[in-house]
Amino acid sequence: MADIVIINPRFELSYWGMEHALPFMGKSGNLPVACLPLLAALTPAEHTVTLVDENVEPIDWERCARADIVGVTGMSVQRFRMTEILTELKQRGCFVVVGGAWVTVQENYFEGLADVVFVGEAEQTWPQFLGEWAQGLHQCRYEQLEKTDMTKVPTPRFDLLKMKRYAFGSLQFSRGCPFQCEFCDIIVTFGRRPRIKTAAQVLAELDAIRKTGLRIVFIVDDNLIGNKKAIKQILREVIGWQQRHGYPLTLFTEASIDLADDQELLDLMVEASFIATFIGIESPSEDALRETKKFQNVREGGTLLEKVHRIQDAGMEVWCGMIMGFDSDDSSIFDRQIEFIQNSRISFSMSGMLSAIPKTPLHDRLASEGRLDPADRPEFGTNVIPLQIGREELLEGYLRVLKELYDPEAFFARTDALFLDPSFEIGITSKRRWWRISPCWLRSEIQSLIEALGLFARLMSQVPDRALRQQYRKRVWGFLKVHRRPGLLLFYVFHLAMHYHVSRLANDMSTRESQLVNSF
Numbered sequence: 001m002a003d004i005v006i007i008n009p010r011f012e013l014s015y016w017g018m019e020h021a022l023p024f025m026g027k028s029g030n031l032p033v034a035c036l037p038l039l040a041a042l043t044p045a046e047h048t049v050t051l052v053d054e055n056v057e058p059i060d061w062e063r064c065a066r067a068d069i070v071g072v073t074g075m076s077v078q079r080f081r082m083t084e085i086l087t088e089l090k091q092r093g094c095f096v097v098v099g100g101a102w103v104t105v106q107e108n109y110f111e112g113l114a115d116v117v118f119v120g121e122a123e124q125t126w127p128q129f130l131g132e133w134a135q136g137l138h139q140c141r142y143e144q145l146e147k148t149d150m151t152k153v154p155t156p157r158f159d160l161l162k163m164k165r166y167a168f169g170s171l172q173f174s175r176g177c178p179f180q181c182e183f184c185d186i187i188v189t190f191g192r193r194p195r196i197k198t199a200a201q202v203l204a205e206l207d208a209i210r211k212t213g214l215r216i217v218f219i220v221d222d223n224l225i226g227n228k229k230a231i232k233q234i235l236r237e238v239i240g241w242q243q244r245h246g247y248p249l250t251l252f253t254e255a256s257i258d259l260a261d262d263q264e265l266l267d268l269m270v271e272a273s274f275i276a277t278f279i280g281i282e283s284p285s286e287d288a289l290r291e292t293k294k295f296q297n298v299r300e301g302g303t304l305l306e307k308v309h310r311i312q313d314a315g316m317e318v319w320c321g322m323i324m325g326f327d328s329d330d331s332s333i334f335d336r337q338i339e340f341i342q343n344s345r346i347s348f349s350m351s352g353m354l355s356a357i358p359k360t361p362l363h364d365r366l367a368s369e370g371r372l373d374p375a376d377r378p379e380f381g382t383n384v385i386p387l388q389i390g391r392e393e394l395l396e397g398y399l400r401v402l403k404e405l406y407d408p409e410a411f412f413a414r415t416d417a418l419f420l421d422p423s424f425e426i427g428i429t430s431k432r433r434w435w436r437i438s439p440c441w442l443r444s445e446i447q448s449l450i451e452a453l454g455l456f457a458r459l460m461s462q463v464p465d466r467a468l469r470q471q472y473r474k475r476v477w478g479f480l481k482v483h484r485r486p487g488l489l490l491f492y493v494f495h496l497a498m499h500y501h502v503s504r505l506a507n508d509m510s511t512r513e514s515q516l517v518n519s520f
Contacts, residue, residue: 001046001047001134002047002048002068002069002130002133002134003047003048003050003066003067003068003069004043004047004048004049004050004067004068004069004070004071005049005050005051005052005063005064005067005069005070005071006036006039006040006049006050006051006052006070006071006072006073007052007053007054007059007064007070007071007072007073007085008033008035008036008051008052008053008054008055008073008074008078009054009072009074009078009081009082009085010054010055010078010081011055011077011078011081012077012078012080012081012515012517013505013514013515013517014077014505014517015350015502015505015517016030016350017030017055018030018167018498018501019501020500020501020504020505021497021498021500021501022167023458023462024455024458024459024462024497024500025167025455025497027165027166027167028055028056028057028165028166029053029055029056029165029166029167030055030166030167030168031166031167031168031169031170031218032053032158032161032163032166032169032170033053033073033170034156034170034171034172034220035073035100036051036053036073036160036161037051037156037157037158037160037161038153038154038156038157038172039071039073039122039126040156040157040160041154041155041156041157042122042123042126042127042154043126043127043130044127044130044131047130049157049160050063050067050160051157051160051161053161053162054081054085056162056165056166057162057165059085061088061092064089064092064094065092065093065094067094068095069095069097069133070089070094070095070096070097071096071097071098071099072085072086072089072096072097072098072099072100072114073098073099073100074100074101074102075100075101075102076101076102076105076357078100078102079102079106079109080376080377082098082102082110083110083113086098086110086113086114087113090113095115096113096114096115096116097114097115097116097117097118097129098110098113098114098116098117098118099117099118099119099122099126100118101185101189103117103118103119104119104120104188104189105185105188105189105357105358105359105360106358107119107141115140116129116138116139116140116141116142117140117141117142118142118143119141119142119143119144120143120144120145120189121144121147121148121175121189121190122142122144123144123148123149123152123153124144124146124148125142125143125144128142129142147175147176147190147191147193147195148175148195149195150174150175150195150196150197150201151197151198151201153197153201155201155204155205155208156171156205156208158208158209158211158212163212163213163214164212164213166214167216168214168216168217168218169209169212169214169216169217169218170217170218170219170220171202171205171206171209171217171218171219171220172197172219172220172221173196173197173202173219173221173224173231173234174194174195174196174197174221174224174226174227174230174231175190175191175194175195175221175222176190176191176192176193176194176195176222176223176226177190177192177194177222177223177226177256178192178193178194178223178226178227179192179223179256179293179294179295179296180192180293180295180361181280181292181293181294182291182292182293182360182361182362182365183292183323183354183355183356183357183360183362184360185357185359185360186222186223188357188359188360190222194223194226194227194230196227196230196231196234197234199233199234199237202234202237202238203237203238203241206238206241206249209249210245210248210249215248215249215250215444215447216249216250216251216252217249217250217251217252218251218252218253219251219252219253219254220253220254221253221254222254223254223255223256224253224254224255224277225255225256225258225259225262225265226256228262228265231265232264232265232268235265235268235269235271235272236268238272239268239271239272242272242273242428245440246437246438246439246440246441247273247428247437247438247440247441247444248440248444249273250273250275250427251272251273251274251275251427252274252275252276252277252278253274253276253277253278254277254278254279254280255277255278255279256279256280256296257279257280257281257296257297257304257307257308258296258299258301259277259279259311260301260302260306260307260308260310260311261299261301261307263314266310266311266314266315266316267314269316270314270315270316270427270428270430270431271428271431272428273427273428274316274427275315275316275317275426275427275491276316276317276318276319276426277311277316277317277318277319278318278319278320278321278350279308279311279318279319279320279321280294280297280320280321281297281304281308281320281321281322281340282294282297282321282322282323283322283323283324283326283329283333283337284304284336284337284339284340285326285328285329285333285336286298287326287328288323288326288327288328288329288333291326291327291328292326292362293361304340304344305340305343305344308320308344308345308346309344309345312345312418314430315425315426315427315430315431316426316427317347317418317426318344318346319346319347319348319349319350320341320344320346320348320349320350321349321350321351321352322337322340322341322349322350322351322352323351323352323353323354324337324351324352324353324354324394324397324398324401325353325354325382325384325386325389325394325398326354327386327387327388328387328388329386329388329389330388330389331389331393331397333389333397334397334398334400334401337351337401338401338404338405338410341405341414342410342413342414343414344414345414345415345417345418346414347411347414347415347418347495347498347499348498348502349405351398351401351402351405352398352518353381353382353384353394353395353398353518354382354384354386355382355383355384355518356372356383356384366384366385371384371385371387372384372385373385379391380392380394380395381395381398381516381517381518382394382518395516398518399506399509399510400510402502402505402506402509402510403506403507403510405506406499406502406503406506407503408468408471408499408503411499411503412471412475415495416475416478416479419479419482419483419492419495420478420479420482422482422483424483425485425488426488426491429485429487429488434485434487444487445485445486445487446486448486448487448489448490449486449489449490451490452486452489452490452493455490455493455494455497456472456476456493456496459472459493459496459497459500460472460473463500468500472496475496476489476492476493476496479492505517
């Protein structure tokens, strides 16, 4: 009945975007956002849906002009491009609807550019809108007041995306987080009660993502272990699925640091072939963690450093988020951050300056204290006016942290401290010999060898800095003296490509050759 186009705008250059690494991998985007294929699955069958992810393909404006409805979704980091797209669509006379994370916390931001605005989750409101639109009775604003029942969410329509253009696949098992971090908008959007899909749903989505041909999948939950009891049962089902199919998928995700306190959960994740997890560590300062109500990071059971090492020793690499600019931070925080990351053996830290997202407790508090920069693009990279550090000092310290962390010697010192341990392995291969896992795994290792050699060859031919190419050759040779498994080699060579991305991002920002990006 309706011809619908739904657009995800391209991201600005960022830590997560992998823009400098993707060309070496022959890919256009890192992974598909979860909302596009899910919105398509929620659309009643009588309508036609075209999905456009601008990160892997250009927008066909003529196609949009022919559509009955054009939807635009996006997060805070996409808001500037969203504005450009919405302006172009309105100029072309399109009927435009907008939703997503940014409009949920700042719904008046696109005022005058959209015919309909969706606030919050849309599993109920999107079908409701389409039914009312068909009758000519649609509203101008929709807000889903009740949280989505995740046991009723359909399998995403991956068939409508150009999946071969992505480096990784993406799935979602749950929404919500039980914690109360002051700066986080997840609890504002999805609530503090984790809601999780059924095992049958998860397995159906694993089947669907497997059909795309992608072998590495990011589980996009903001905290996979928010409900530990429920996720353990899901993980047991995932392990069974992996075993039945010969372990065709490698997984990574986001979790809280209390993962380190549950050995059973660690074992289940590794057995399910999780190879890495992103953890919001935020700060080595206990004062800052308590200030921001990240109490899960200051619980008993060992220091943050000990907990990170416990997760690594279990068979998962740790990536992390770190923040500078808390009220308790003084100028010593920059060196403390660098020291912690170096000692933690964490290769990749998404370090950033504290930022206040609308509707979060942090935003409300700082607004009441008159400590928010109202500019949409703040001069110093964050809208927070720090308490003990000058704004320029915070920015310069942030850039110094990035540059020092991704200096090749510093980066490989901490990376090799983990990888060159002869006992180091990740995922299921940390529990059993890789050649005994399955015939499927054996084929995967052969494919990994081909991909590793191809990726390394492109790095050697395309990285412009000769000294950096020499560094990469030296490091791969050192790795091969210790490890021989092709899949682990591919993972290590991927670290070279990612190092090139983040080091170039840091250097370009420091020299002002590219626009300032606050990685947080």
